[in-house]
Amino acid sequence: DAGITQSPRHKVTETGTPVTLRCHQTENHRYMYWYRQDPGHGLRLIHYSYGVKDTDKGEVSDGYSVSRSKTEDFLLTLESATSSQTSVYFCAILGNSGNTIYFGEGSWLTVV
């Protein structure tokens, strides 16, 4: 357990509103990731971070932005939510040994 918490765990929002999901870790891991999981698509990488203020895009980054102003927090923002962003969002952390991946509990987002 890497002490990962995601918030909120469940959210319903309206189309066009901004939404921010938070991933918080307590063990000083360097690499953090945001994935979304949809039926038939598996886990797809949205953005990832390899340090404070160091982020990069994944395969499905359009419509999402991220920020990492401190080691423990990695924020995912949907600037203007759309129904296609209804999904389960998982934060993941690569253990510092490089051989263990920890997942948060997931954030269920519904855009209506």
Place this chain on the structure above:
Amino acid sequence: QKEVEQNSGPLSVPEGAIASLNCTYSDRGSQSFFWYRQYSGKSPELIMFIYSNGDKEDGRFTAQLNKASQYVSLLIRDSQPSDSATYLCASYTGTASKLTFGTGTRLQVTL
């Protein structure tokens, strides 16, 4: 072509049998491979990882890696109904700090 490919299943095996789950990858720069189990509505949980060619055993689970064939597999011996879940294969490429997942294989262990 997806970077990590898995058969979506479902793969159905009787209780007590060996379940064989397969995964292929396209990036030869991939360094480590992970197998995860995911129950419906839950987050993925790590079963094991492998980074060297050959077999790695942990209890009822054996991971196999063949880098020449770009192939990773997971064997589950003495399958139990509680093993019924979706199994995710993932590759890690250190130079790009990328974790790439397959779409998962759904396993059903029948009584």
